[in-house]
Amino acid sequence: MKRLRIPPDLLSWLGLLPFLAFALFPFYWGLVTSFKADSNLYDLTRNPLWISHLDGRTGKPYHKDIIVPASYREGPIEWREKLGDHLLRSDSEQHPKPLAVIDGQEILSPVDGKLLRIDVAQGAIAHPNEQIGDIEVENPTLSHYRFLTQTPFYRWMKVSLLTGLAVVFITLLISVPAAYSLARLRFRGNRAIGIAIFLTYLIPPTILFIPFSQLVGALHIDNTIWSLILSYPTFTIPFCTWLLMGFFRGVPREIEERALLDGATRMQMLRLVVIPVVLPGILTAGIFAFTLSFQEYVYALTFISSTANRTLPVGISVEMVRGDVYFWGPLMASAILGSLPVVIVYGLSLNYFISGMTTGATK
Amino acid sequence: MADVVLDKVVKKFGEAEVVAGIDLTVRDLEFCILVGPSGCGKTTTLRMIAGLEEVTSGDIRIAGQSVTWTPPRDRDIAMVFQSYALYPHMTVRKNLSFALELHKVARAEIDRRIAEVAQIIGLTPLLDRKPRQLSGGQRQRVAVGAALVRQAGVLLFDEPLSNLDAKLRVHMRTELKRLHQAVKSTMVYVTHDQIEAMTMGDRIVIMNGGRIVQVGTAMEVYDHPTSRFVAGFIGTPPMNFFEGEIGNGSLALQGGVQLPFLREGAKPGRKITFGIRPEHIYLRTRENTGRVPATIEVVEPLGHRTILTARCAAGVLQLEAEAMPGLKPGDAADLFFDLPRAHLFDQATECVL
Numbered sequence: 001m002k003r004l005r006i007p008p009d010l011l012s013w014l015g016l017l018p019f020l021a022f023a024l025f026p027f028y029w030g031l032v033t034s035f036k037a038d039s040n041l042y043d044l045t046r047n048p049l050w051i052s053h054l055d056g057r058t059g060k061p062y063h064k065d066i067i068v069p070a071s072y073r074e075g076p077i078e079w080r081e082k083l084g085d086h087l088l089r090s091d092s093e094q095h096p097k098p099l100a101v102i103d104g105q106e107i108l109s110p111v112d113g114k115l116l117r118i119d120v121a122q123g124a125i126a127h128p129n130e131q132i133g134d135i136e137v138e139n140p141t142l143s144h145y146r147f148l149t150q151t152p153f154y155r156w157m158k159v160s161l162l163t164g165l166a167v168v169f170i171t172l173l174i175s176v177p178a179a180y181s182l183a184r185l186r187f188r189g190n191r192a193i194g195i196a197i198f199l200t201y202l203i204p205p206t207i208l209f210i211p212f213s214q215l216v217g218a219l220h221i222d223n224t225i226w227s228l229i230l231s232y233p234t235f236t237i238p239f240c241t242w243l244l245m246g247f248f249r250g251v252p253r254e255i256e257e258r259a260l261l262d263g264a265t266r267m268q269m270l271r272l273v274v275i276p277v278v279l280p281g282i283l284t285a286g287i288f289a290f291t292l293s294f295q296e297y298v299y300a301l302t303f304i305s306s307t308a309n310r311t312l313p314v315g316i317s318v319e320m321v322r323g324d325v326y327f328w329g330p331l332m333a334s335a336i337l338g339s340l341p342v343v344i345v346y347g348l349s350l351n352y353f354i355s356g357m358t359t360g361a362t363k
Numbered sequence: 364m365a366d367v368v369l370d371k372v373v374k375k376f377g378e379a380e381v382v383a384g385i386d387l388t389v390r391d392l393e394f395c396i397l398v399g400p401s402g403c404g405k406t407t408t409l410r411m412i413a414g415l416e417e418v419t420s421g422d423i424r425i426a427g428q429s430v431t432w433t434p435p436r437d438r439d440i441a442m443v444f445q446s447y448a449l450y451p452h453m454t455v456r457k458n459l460s461f462a463l464e465l466h467k468v469a470r471a472e473i474d475r476r477i478a479e480v481a482q483i484i485g486l487t488p489l490l491d492r493k494p495r496q497l498s499g500g501q502r503q504r505v506a507v508g509a510a511l512v513r514q515a516g517v518l519l520f521d522e523p524l525s526n527l528d529a530k531l532r533v534h535m536r537t538e539l540k541r542l543h544q545a546v547k548s549t550m551v552y553v554t555h556d557q558i559e560a561m562t563m564g565d566r567i568v569i570m571n572g573g574r575i576v577q578v579g580t581a582m583e584v585y586d587h588p589t590s591r592f593v594a595g596f597i598g599t600p601p602m603n604f605f606e607g608e609i610g611n612g613s614l615a616l617q618g619g620v621q622l623p624f625l626r627e628g629a630k631p632g633r634k635i636t637f638g639i640r641p642e643h644i645y646l647r648t649r650e651n652t653g654r655v656p657a658t659i660e661v662v663e664p665l666g667h668r669t670i671l672t673a674r675c676a677a678g679v680l681q682l683e684a685e686a687m688p689g690l691k692p693g694d695a696a697d698l699f700f701d702l703p704r705a706h707l708f709d710q711a712t713e714c715v716l
Contacts, residue, residue, distance in 0.1 A: 254448035257415050262462035262513075263436040272461075276452045 027336075034332035035140035037062060037111060041328055051140050062137035064111050068102060070128045075103025077126040085115045087135060092146035100133075102126050112138040144329035145337070152307055153334055156315035159225055160294055161341060163311060166229045167293040168286045171236040175285060178237075179244030180270070184256075194245065201238040205298050208234070216303050227303040228311065232293040239292065240285040247281025248274070283349050291342055312338045365426045365439065365516025365549045366391045367412060372421035374407050381407045383573035384421065394543045394550045396564030398557060400596070404573040405553045409519050412551060413442050426516060436465075441510035442519040445526065447502045449494040455505050456490040459512050480512045483545065484538070500531045507539070511546060520552040524559065536563055557597050561585070569593050591713040594638050594706055600670060602638045603680040606710065609633045618676035622653035622700060626707075626716075634710040641670065643701040644682035646690075652699035659694045673698065 029049060033041065036051055045056025055062050081087065081099040090096035090108035098106035099115065117134040120126045148154075181187075182194045212234075216227045251274055259269040275282070300311040307319065316334045320327045367389040374382035382404040389395040397405040410416040412423060414435035423431050430438050441462070450458050456477060463473045481487045484504045494502055503523065510518055523539075524532045540563050543550055554560055560567050561581040569577045569584060569592075577584055577593045588594035594602050607616035609629050614622040616637055645652065657675035664670075669684050675698065682698065690696060707716040 252446060252448065254444045254446050255450055257413075257435075258442065258444060258448040258509075259450075259461075260415070260435045261413060261440065261442050262509075263465035265436070268465065273450055277450075279452075 027339075030332040030335050033328055034144050034336050035142070036329065037113075037137045037139040037141045037143070038329065039064065039111070039137050040139050053139055062139060063116060064113065064135045064137055065131050066099070066107065066109075066133040066135060068107065068126050068128050068130050068132060072105045072128050073103055074125055074127045075105075076123050077102050077120050077132060079118065079122050081115050083115055083118060086138075087111070087113055087115060089141075089143040089147070092143050092150060094150070107132070109135065111135060112141045112143045114138065144333040147327075147330045148334055148337070151319060151330070152310070152315060153312075153337070155308055156310050156312045157338065157341075159309060160312040160338075163225055163228045163232065164290045164294045164341075166225075167232040167236055168289045170229070170233045171240050171289040172282060172286055174233070174237050175240040175244055176275075176282060179241045180248050180274070182241070183245040183248035184253075194242075197238045198242050201235060201242065205235060205296075209298050209302050212299065213302050222303055223306055223309060224304075225309060228293070228296075228300060231299050231303070232296060236289040236292050240289055243285050243288065244278070244281055247278045247284075250281075251277050287342075287345055287349060290345060294342060366393075367517055367549060367551060368422075368424040369408070369412070370422040370424070372408070372411060372423060373419045374404070374411060374416060375419045381573055382411070385570075385573075385575050387568060387575060387578070389549055389551055392547065392549055394540075394552065394563065394565045396560045396567045397551065397553045397570060398555065398560035398567055398596075399570035401555055403570040405555075405570050406521055408570070409442075409521055409551060409553045412517070413440055413519055414438050438517075439515050440517040440519060441513040441515040442521065443506050443510045443523045445522040447494075447506040447526075449502055449505055449509075451494050454491050454493055455486060455497070455508075458494070458505055459486075459490075459509050462509070462513050476512045476514070480508045483511070483542070484508050500527060500535075503527060503531075503535065507542070511542070514546075515548060518546075518548045518550045520550065522554055523552075524554070525556070532559075539563065558599065561597065569596060571596075587715075588706065589715050591636055591638065591708040591715075594708070594715075598640060600641050600681045600683070602640050602706070603644070603682075605637045605677045605680075607635055607637050607677075609635055616677040618678065620655055620675065620677040622655075622702065629707075629716060635716065636708040636710055636713070638706040638708060639680075639700055640704070641681045641683040643704045644680065645699040645701065646682075646684055646688055646696060648697075648699050649701070651702050653702055655698045655700060657696055657698050659690045659692055659696055662688075662690060662692060 032049060032051060039055070039062040040046060040052055043052070043056050043062075046052045053061055078101045079099070080097065080101065087099055087109040088096070089110060089112050096108050099109050100107040113135040115133065116136040118132070119134070120130065120132040126132050178197075182190060182197075212231055213222070216222045216231065219230075221227045221230070255273055255277070256269055259273045260266075264272065295313060296311070297313050300314045301318075304310055304314070307315070310318065312334070316331060316338065320331045320334065367387075369385055369387040371384050371386060372382060373380065373384050385404075385408065397408060399405050407416060411418050412425075414430065414433060418431050421431075422429055425438060425440070450461065453461065459477045459480065460473050463476065468476075477490070478487075481490060484507060486501075486504055486508055489497060489501060489505070494505065497505065503526070506523065520539075524535050527535060536559060552563065564581065566578060566580055567584050568575055571592050577589050579587075584593055584597055588597065591604070595604065605616045605620070607614055607620075609624060609631050610621075611631050612624055614624045614635075614637060616622065622637075648654065655675045655677070657673040657680070659671055659673050660679070661672035662669060663672075664686070667686060669686060669688055671682050671684055671688065671690065673680055673682065673696065680698075684690075708714060709716060
């Protein structure tokens with residue numbers, strides 16, 4: 001009798017699948033949403049997890065009526081676009097082109113799509129509230145991504161990136177020596193300080209932001225990027241120090257001793273032997289510091305009030321939600337674009353994470 | 364010239380005295396072995412010579428210079444660690460050149476020395492590998508090589524063979540001994556393995572409880588142990604010990620075993636420990652032997668010899684017989700103790716009589 005053998009590859013994929021589904025589902029949904037035209041997005045008859053070209057109620061492609069706004073005067077219509085011409089959603093353009101003009105008043109396209117039908121012929125009189133044509137909606141669409149160019153999105157991205165990099169720099173500058181001292185050097189109060197550092201990390205930022213905002217005000221750095229660069233290390237340094245302590249403890253003591261015997265001073269030993277060996281750890285700490293500050297919300301919301309200086313998470317959630325209206329498309333588009341820097345940083349350093357540099361040092 | 368002198372060296376960790384005042388002179392170019400059970404202070408002693416542990420009191424001199432407070436890098440010593448301590452992020456070549464570069468040795472000289480050492484210990488094909496790509500034995504060689512290129516006056520070894528498998532260990536033992544003849548360095552070698560100690564060293568320093576208990580060549584400490592500890596520590600299988608008392612012209616061992624007493628001058632009634640090595644117990648009578656009836660319990664043939672475990676009235680003992688003694692477990696046999704080669708130790712002081 002032949003026994004059914006499950007290939008080990010298949011087995012590990014089966015084990016991974018629930019995790020992948022759980023971890024990747026939000027990204028997937030966000031990605032799908034960011035490419036969906038609004039008509040499809042708000043069509044409740046359609047599967048929300050997939051992009052559909054056809055309207056669930058009519059079975060035909062999504063379309064958008066072109067109606068003269070009620071506030072317009074009536075007048076002769078001058079079509080600027082022909083049947084079948086491709087239209088771009090006007091609020092995603094710096095200088096939107098009108099698809100038609102009625103007595104000097106511009107008719108703009110509310111969606112990406114194709115001019116499907118013209119109801120009021122060139123030169124005929126168009127009235128307010130009258131349907132003058134129809135647009136076939138383009139789906140999927142890049143309009144949400146283009147819309148971001150009309151918001152301070154890239155400005156927020158720059159603020160977030162700059163803050164993140166500055167915080168990483170400050171954090172590593174302070175955490176690396178601190179972690180080494182706590183992990184390796186013997187001195188009084190060594191353990192107590194280690195535990196105290198860990199405890200500071202446990203204080204939630206939601207408690208700290210009130211005294212911090214006083215401090216930020218006193219230093220006159222409110223509403224500037226410096227308020228974030230100086231306050232984020234208060235949680236990244238304890239976390240990274242704690243993390244790095246583990247990495248430094250993992251360095252075999254003998255290789256430090258050998259370096260000393262080999263003629264190195266303590267600083268040379270650190271620079272030439274210890275730091276290179278814990279480089280994966282330092283990189284990990286740096287990425288954590290970057291991620292933590294990149295996604296921070298409470299401080300960024302409180303310390304910065306001008307639209308231009310906001311960070312990405314705050315900017316998105318403040319500017320792309322108006323009252324109870326959520327701009328789902330642009331929200332998801334900015335969430336996807338906003339996670340790219342972190343994805344890129346992780347991707348570039350993945351090899352370091354898994355290299356397991358210390359294997360082979362001893363035994 | 365690089366002799367190493369320890370002068371009343373003491374090391375305390377808090378209250379615990381790990382090294383309790385030792386005096387030792389390792390002569391220039393000597394291969395000196397520090398051996399003892401774990402916790403005897405041998406590794407701490409080595410680390411004090413290296414400068415990795417501070418000396419609590421006493422003085423250490425290398426080549427006539429006191430180095431007690433000299434940092435490790437200025438002591439002209441190299442060390443091979445038990446765990447090899449290779450730099451994981453550097454290639455073998457870089458591991459070898461690291462110390463030389465720190466000492467600002469000229470590039471050409473570095474290359475020459477690395478080529479030479481790699482040749483001696485068979486590392487040439489491995490020079491561009493990283494430590495993680497090497498086997499345990501190869502890493503061990505790199506560690507030795509990294510110490511050799513230094514051409515330091517003193518080479519320290521901290522149980523360098525204990526992580527190798529048995530076969531490789533025997534091979535490296537011979538190799539290290541050969542190396543010692545080739546390099547002009549004083550070597551101090553720490554081990555807990557008495558066979559390593561016996562086979563490798565010019566001189567063996569036996570330590571116990573933070574003190575040196577005996578110093579001598581392999582044969583000196585084997586044939587003339589000065590204490591019961593040394594007698595029991597050196598030799599495999601170990602020496603057999605029986606409690607007893609000196610009588611009038613006889614020795615009364617535990618269990619009523621009586622042996623003729625052939626030595627002059629010892630007071631009758633003295634409590635002693637009688638020690639005899641397995642190879643000094645025979646199955647046939649010879650001159651100056653004492654007969655002890657026994658029962659064979661275990662027979663362990665080694666090929667060229669056979670180890671017998673037997674029970675006599677005084678207790679269990681082991682002896683070494685010729686290859687095929689024709690005995691099996693349960694057999695009764697008369698054993699003959701070679702009395703002139705037996706050792707007597709005072710029960711109270713454990714010193715040899």
